[in-house]
Amino acid sequence: MAKPLEFWFEFASPYSYLSAMRIETLAAEANVPLILRPFLLGPIFAAQGWADSPFNIYPAKGVYLWQDMAREAEAAGLAFQKPTDFPRGSLLATRIVTANAAEPWALAFSRAVFAANFAQDRAVDQPEVIAELLDALGLDGQALIARAADPSVKEELRQQTKAAQAQGLFGAPSFTVNGTLFWGNDRLERALEHAKSFA
Amino acid sequence: MAKPLEFWFEFASPYSYLSAMRIETLAAEANVPLILRPFLLGPIFAAQGWADSPFNIYPAKGVYLWQDMAREAEAAGLAFQKPTDFPRGSLLATRIVTANAAEPWALAFSRAVFAANFAQDRAVDQPEVIAELLDALGLDGQALIARAADPSVKEELRQQTKAAQAQGLFGAPSFTVNGTLFWGNDRLERALEHAKSFA
Numbered sequence: 385m386a387k388p389l390e391f392w393f394e395f396a397s398p399y400s401y402l403s404a405m406r407i408e409t410l411a412a413e414a415n416v417p418l419i420l421r422p423f424l425l426g427p428i429f430a431a432q433g434w435a436d437s438p439f440n441i442y443p444a445k446g447v448y449l450w451q452d453m454a455r456e457a458e459a460a461g462l463a464f465q466k467p468t469d470f471p472r473g474s475l476l477a478t479r480i481v482t483a484n485a486a487e488p489w490a491l492a493f494s495r496a497v498f499a500a501n502f503a504q505d506r507a508v509d510q511p512e513v514i515a516e517l518l519d520a521l522g523l524d525g526q527a528l529i530a531r532a533a534d535p536s537v538k539e540e541l542r543q544q545t546k547a548a549q550a551q552g553l554f555g556a557p558s559f560t561v562n563g564t565l566f567w568g569n570d571r572l573e574r575a576l577e578h579a580k581s582f583a
Numbered sequence: 584m585a586k587p588l589e590f591w592f593e594f595a596s597p598y599s600y601l602s603a604m605r606i607e608t609l610a611a612e613a614n615v616p617l618i619l620r621p622f623l624l625g626p627i628f629a630a631q632g633w634a635d636s637p638f639n640i641y642p643a644k645g646v647y648l649w650q651d652m653a654r655e656a657e658a659a660g661l662a663f664q665k666p667t668d669f670p671r672g673s674l675l676a677t678r679i680v681t682a683n684a685a686e687p688w689a690l691a692f693s694r695a696v697f698a699a700n701f702a703q704d705r706a707v708d709q710p711e712v713i714a715e716l717l718d719a720l721g722l723d724g725q726a727l728i729a730r731a732a733d734p735s736v737k738e739e740l741r742q743q744t745k746a747a748q749a750q751g752l753f754g755a756p757s758f759t760v761n762g763t764l765f766w767g768n769d770r771l772e773r774a775l776e777h778a779k780s781f782a
Contacts, residue, residue, distance in 0.1 A: 432641050442631050444753035448766055455773065554643035567647055570769040574654065 387562045387582045388417040389575055392548055393494070394425040394556040395474035395508065396437070398453045399569040401498040403557040405462055407572065408491055416579040420490055422481040423548045424474065424541065425556055431549065437471045453502075456569070463503035472501055473509030479532040480514065482541045489521050496521065586761045586781040587616040588774055591747055592693070593624040593755040594673035594707065595636070597652045600697040601768040602756040604661055607690055609771065615778040619689055621680040622747045623673065623740065624755055630748065636670045652701075655768070662702035671700055672708030678731040679713065681740045688720050695720065 391407055393400040411418045429438070439446040450466045457464035477497045484490050496517045500506040507513050515525030531537070548558075552565055559566040559575035562582065566575035590606055592599040610617045628637070638645040649665050656663035676696045683689050695716045699705040706712050714724030730736070747757075751764055758765040758774035761781065765774035 432643075442753065444631075444751050447751055448753065448764060451764070452766070452770075459773075552643050552646055554641065554647065565647055565650070567651070568769075571651075574658075 385583060386414070386416045387579045388419050389579045390419045390421050390560045392421040392423055392553055392556060392558040392560065394423060395477045395494075395497055395501065396471035397425065397556040398449065398502060399456075400557040401464075401502040402453075402456055402460060402462070402569040403572055404491070404495050404498045406460065410572065410576060414576045414580055416576055418491070420481060420485040420494070421544060421548070421560075422478045422485070422494070422541075423545045423553075423556075424478060427545050428549055428554060432554065440470070457502075463499070465503060465505055467501055467505050469507070469509075472507070475509075476511060476514055476529070476532065477508055479537050479541055480518070480528055482544060483532050483534070483537045484528070489523060492521055493518060493523075584782060585613070585615045586778045587618050588778045589618045589620050589759045591620040591622055591752055591755060591757040591759065593622060594676045594693075594696055594700065595670035596624065596755040597648065597701060598655075598768040599756040600663075600701045601652075601655055601659060601661070602771055603690070603694050603697045605659065606771065609775060613775045613779055615775055617690070619680060619684040619693070620743060620747070620759075621677045621684070621693070621740075622744045622752075622755075623677060626744050627748055627753060631753065639669070656701075662698070664702060664704055666700055666704050668706070668708075671706070674708075675710060675713055675728070675731065676707055678736050678740055679717075679727055681743060682731050682733070682736045683727070688722060692717060692720055692722075 389411055391403070393404060407418065429436075434441055439449045453466075454464055477494075481490050481494055484493075497508050497514070500513065500517060501508045508517075511529055515529055518525035518528050551560055551563070553567075555567055557569055557572075559572060561575055561579045564578060566572075566578070588610055590602070592603060606617065628635075633640055638648045652665075653663055676693075680689050680693055683692075696707050696713070699712065699716060700707045707716075710728055714728055717724035717727050750759055750762070752766075754766055756768055756771075758771060760774055760778045763777060765771075765777070
């Protein structure tokens with residue numbers, strides 16, 4: 385049987401948006417179970433000596449990023465605009481998915497957050513925006529936001545981010561299959577092939 | 584008519600190896616003229632504050648690089664082994680291609696250098712190895728090495744590396760088409776599509 389694909393994503397990461405929008409379909413086609421692993425890049429970048437996104441620290445990389453993102457989004461048929469605030473704070477959305485990663489709506493909510501940030505330039509760091517996105521899925525936004533502030537959720541996210549680091553993750557999106565790491569939206573197909581190879 | 588594809592590569596760059604081995608066939612199939620732009624990443628990394636390859640500076644990135652390279656090389660049907668010396672000095676080979684970029688043998692020589700470094704772990708920073716690779720192509724290795732030391736060649740390479748920086752290059756391989764930048768072996772197909780779109 386295929387091994388599960390663990391999808392490590394950060395809501396502020398542009399290329400995580402590209403993967404989030406296509407991973408459910410691809411995993412279903414490949415018959416590969418999906419496990420959501422939202423995490424925070426901040427602590428991982430800090431451990432590499434970066435206090436900001438490398439796309440902001442290294443200007444040439446940053447200029448290129450937005451050109452490449454526009455092209456890749458267009459090729460994937462996705463709406464895209466450069467967020468006016470980058471990287472936009474991802475803590476609240478990440479905590480909500482962490483607390484609900486196994487819920488059937490977790491990936492749909494994640495896609496809604498990514499699209500709000502990278503296609504509509506909405507302030508997904510604000511609770512009222514997150515509440516609206518949850519409500520639109522027929523959920524109780526206020527209640528889920530309140531629950532996401534629970535110390536157990538904060539601790540779970542800290543552990544998830546530590547686990548990311550322990551597995552050698554250094555960027556997002558990343559995919560792990562049975563402990564093997566794949567980095568970047570460009571490697572999603574390769575990661576799925578690897579997951580299927582255990583069948 | 585298709586615009587030419589400019590291929591910016593660094594002999595010490597692992598992913599440049601992957602592109603160098605397939606670019607001639609792909610460009611010919613796409614009917615896209617190819618221009619070789621060998622350059623040095625050292626000055627470009629130095630301008631970003633890096634005194635070494637980022638794969639050495641950031642250990643997690645380095646660990647991943649060699650796993651990813653092994654997988655990508657296998658998928659491309661290419662021999663690969665991690666060089667015992669990384670990044671291996673690329674100055675001599677780069678000067679030779681700079682001085683002979685329009686020669687019909689320039690890309691074949693480049694492929695030979697990449698394969699020697701990344702498949703056979705040979706010391707391509709040594710003149711005797713470079714001479715042997717040139718001789719094997721029916722060329723006069725000694726004469727070409729002597730000519731590569733000419734001040735005009737050194738100056739041409741300095742200008743090429745400056746041109747890379749001026750065009751926003753920050754890594755290798757890169758491809759430019761009519762001033763538009765594409766970065767990484769994963770974007771070679773996209774760059775060729777763009778070149779063809781001018782037809």
